[in-house]
Amino acid sequence: MKVDAVVLDIDGVLVDVADSYRRAIVESVLCVYGDTIPKRDVQLFKNAGGFNNDWELTHATALYILARNEGLAYDLASFTDAIEASGGGLAGARTVIANAVDPDVRERIYAEWDRERLTTVFQQLYLGNELYRKLHDREPDLDADGFIHDEPVLVTPDTVAWLADQPLGIVTGRPAAEAAIALDRTGIDVLDERLFTMDSDTPGKPAPDALISLTERFDGEANRVAFAGDTLDDIKTVHNAADADPEREYYAIGVQSGGLSGERGRQAFENAGADEIIETVNELPTILGS
Structure with a gap:
C-alpha cells in the first residue's frame, strides 16, 4: 500500500489508555x-x-x-x-x-x-x-x-523515526492540551495545522471533516491517505471521507492495540471495512513501505 500521507489516532494507537x-x-x-x-x-x-x-x-x-x-x-x-x-x-x-x-x-x-x-x-x-x-x-x-501518568507508550523509537520522514497528521478526540502531553511522551512532532483535536472547529469522528481538512493541508498533493485508528468509528471516518471526497483515496487501517484485539477484534474491523488490520502501530513501516 503506497500512500502520500499518514494520519494517526492517539488513544489505543500511540499510547495505551486502558488504565487512564x-x-x-x-x-x-x-x-x-x-x-x-x-x-x-x-x-x-x-x-x-x-x-x-x-x-x-x-x-x-x-x-x-x-x-x-x-x-x-x-x-x-x-x-x-x-x-x-x-x-x-x-x-x-x-x-x-x-x-x-x-x-x-x-x-x-x-x-x-x-x-x-x-x-x-x-x-x-x-x-x-x-x-x-x-x-x-x-x-x-x-x-x-x-x-494520565499510567499511559504506556505503544510506538517504538524506530517507528517514531519512520513517522518523522512521512507527511504526518493526527486526528484525535482528546482536548488539545492532553493531545500535546501524549505526543510529547511518544516523541512524535506534528505541525499545529496538522493536529485535529476535540478543540478544533470540526465535528468529531466518524464525521469526515477533520480528516478531509487535514488532507488538504499536506504540502503538495496528498491523493492517497492512510488513517490508522483503534475503533470502528475510525474506520467509518475513512469511509465517510471517501464518500465526501471522491477525488482522493482514503485507506482505513485498524489497529488492534486498543480494545478490538484478538480474532474477535479482527473480525469486527473486517466487517467494518478496514483495508488493513495490524496488531500495533509499529507495523505501519512494513505495510506502507520504507
Whole structure:
C-alpha cells in the first residue's frame, strides 16, 4: 500500500489508555453514583459508535446506571446494541432511554443525571491535582494523582523515526492540551495545522471533516491517505471521507492495540471495512513501505 500521507489516532494507537481514560470513565461514574460498569465493558459503548468523546461516553454510562437502578430491563450489551440501532453516541443513548421507560421514570433519571459533575470528576481523576489546576485554572475538590501518568507508550523509537520522514497528521478526540502531553511522551512532532483535536472547529469522528481538512493541508498533493485508528468509528471516518471526497483515496487501517484485539477484534474491523488490520502501530513501516 503506497500512500502520500499518514494520519494517526492517539488513544489505543500511540499510547495505551486502558488504565487512564477508560479507568476514568468507570471510576467517575462510581465516584458520583456509587455504582458503575466493568472497565472491559467500555468497549461495548465504543463499538456502538459515536463515542469519540470520552466525556460523553461517561455521561452515557451514568445514564445506563441510573436507568438500571430505576428498573431498565436491558443488560449493558442490549443497551449498547440499542444505542447503535438508534444512531450511536449520547443522542442514541437518550433515544433508548426515552423509548424504554415511562415518562415519569425518565424525568427522575434526568433529574439525577449531572453531566457537569461527571465531567469535572473525570478531569480530576484523569489529570490529577497538579495538571487539573494548570489546565483548568481551578482548585480540585478531589485528591487524585492522575491516571494520565499510567499511559504506556505503544510506538517504538524506530517507528517514531519512520513517522518523522512521512507527511504526518493526527486526528484525535482528546482536548488539545492532553493531545500535546501524549505526543510529547511518544516523541512524535506534528505541525499545529496538522493536529485535529476535540478543540478544533470540526465535528468529531466518524464525521469526515477533520480528516478531509487535514488532507488538504499536506504540502503538495496528498491523493492517497492512510488513517490508522483503534475503533470502528475510525474506520467509518475513512469511509465517510471517501464518500465526501471522491477525488482522493482514503485507506482505513485498524489497529488492534486498543480494545478490538484478538480474532474477535479482527473480525469486527473486517466487517467494518478496514483495508488493513495490524496488531500495533509499529507495523505501519512494513505495510506502507520504507
